[in-house]
Amino acid sequence: MSDALILEGVRFSYGDVPVLAGIDLAVPTGGITTLMGPSGCGKSTLLAIVAGLLEKDAGRVERNFERAAIMFQDPLLLPWRTALANVGFALKAGRVPAAERRKRAGEMLVSVGLSEADAEKYPRQLSGGMRQRVALARALVTEPDFLILDEPFSSLDGDLARQMHSLVRGIVEERGVTAIIVTHDAAEAARISERIVTLSPAPARVAGAEDVPGPSGGR
Numbered sequence: 001m002s003d004a005l006i007l008e009g010v011r012f013s014y015g016d017v018p019v020l021a022g023i024d025l026a027v028p029t030g031g032i033t034t035l036m037g038p039s040g041c042g043k044s045t046l047l048a049i050v051a052g053l054l055e056k057d058a059g060r061v062e063r064n065f066e067r068a069a070i071m072f073q074d075p076l077l078l079p080w081r082t083a084l085a086n087v088g089f090a091l092k093a094g095r096v097p098a099a100e101r102r103k104r105a106g107e108m109l110v111s112v113g114l115s116e117a118d119a120e121k122y123p124r125q126l127s128g129g130m131r132q133r134v135a136l137a138r139a140l141v142t143e144p145d146f147l148i149l150d151e152p153f154s155s156l157d158g159d160l161a162r163q164m165h166s167l168v169r170g171i172v173e174e175r176g177v178t179a180i181i182v183t184h185d186a187a188e189a190a191r192i193s194e195r196i197v198t199l200s201p202a203p204a205r206v207a208g209a210e211d212v213p214g215p216s217g218g219r
């Protein structure tokens with residue numbers, strides 16, 4: 001199958017500080033690619049370029065997907081809206097009618113493990129893990145075929161982070177989604193992904209890319 005994402009010689013500087021020094025990377029369609037590298041090497045910057053939130057200075061970005069969704073470490077929920085309304089809000093730009101928005105948001109919240117009662121709660125009434133689930137549901141409700149996750153679960157404790165990773169793994173397998181995930185945890189990367197890409201310290205290049213052995217990333 002073709003690659004969902006191809007980067008060639010992608011360069012980026014903040015002002016005169018170079019951060020990406022020529023990134024060459026191919027992300028296969030389907031499955032999870034994890035992105036690792038030392039703190040400050042440019043992982044978030046690279047994801048922002050992939051998502052189209054930042055414009056590269058040079059190089060080529062080929063996006064062979066229809067719709068991307070991004071999720072950050074901070075769930076960034078709107079505090080004055082319930083979980084259901086936060087998720088439904090993601091569909092507003094797509095002009096989905098209100099009743100349909102509520103239905104799809106509710107179903108998505110259930111599929112990430114929230115109860116119907118929790119769906120009616122405000123972010124402050126939810127635990128950190130629940131808020132992350134709401135953020136994941138908000139990313140997924142637009143039916144992306146490419147998921148960009150920037151350390152999405154690093155604020156959660158071990159068990160909860162593992163649960164969330166299994167959830168993402170299941171979604172990737174069931175829906176044929178391609179995901180690229182930044183993590184600092186090498187064991188986690190080996191457990192959940194098909195491919196691990198490591199960046200060098202900034203200004204970053206790809207220092208290594210290896211396939212994780214075994215079917216579905218060796219789980």
Ligand SMILES: Nc1ncnc2c1ncn2[C@@H]1O[C@H](COP(=O)(O)OP(=O)(O)OP(=O)(O)O)[C@@H](O)[C@H]1O
Binds near residue numbers: 039046202
């Ligand atoms: N908006 C900005 N303006 C200037 N410099 C920035 C900006 N955002 C990030 N940087 C710098 O660019 C470098 C790369 O940052 P980036 O957040 O992409 O790294 P990272 O690998 O994701 O880091 P971490 O693993 O710590 O989250 C860092 O030195 C950071 O301080």
